[in-house]
Amino acid sequence: MTRIYPRATLKKILKAHLPENQFSNNVDIMLYLDYIHFLQSLAEEANLEANSKKAKIIRKEHIDSVLENTLKRFDG
Template sequence: MTRLYTRSTIKKIVKAHQPKSQLAKNVDVMLYLDYALFLNRLAAEADITALNDNERVVEARHVNTALEKVLQQFKG
């Protein structure tokens, strides 16, 4: 798997949005894991939405419907 950003670049991006906060050493790993969990949950919800519509293929409308629900769960 290729990385789009180095660890230091991710930390600089986060630090730019929160300049006065301290960052943990593994903030990039934590961000990636949260992102992976979000995508996993989004895919699962989109699949459930498609099954409820009696369709076998997940379409963009299923993802958009599931996105609202998943964003509310990850709002924190």
């Protein structure tokens, strides 16, 4: 099975920020899935914003206008 993301790299980053291995074995998978879910939600909201303004493509302005609300939904 092919890997979707570099799991070892993500684990090294987590170990650098969390002392003494304060996380479970699969926390990197959960963080990756949460990240993907956030990006999907952001893209969907930006698409709705672009459609409401009758734009054919999603622009930076559309993403910026929905970013704060999306971050709040994800406690960011």
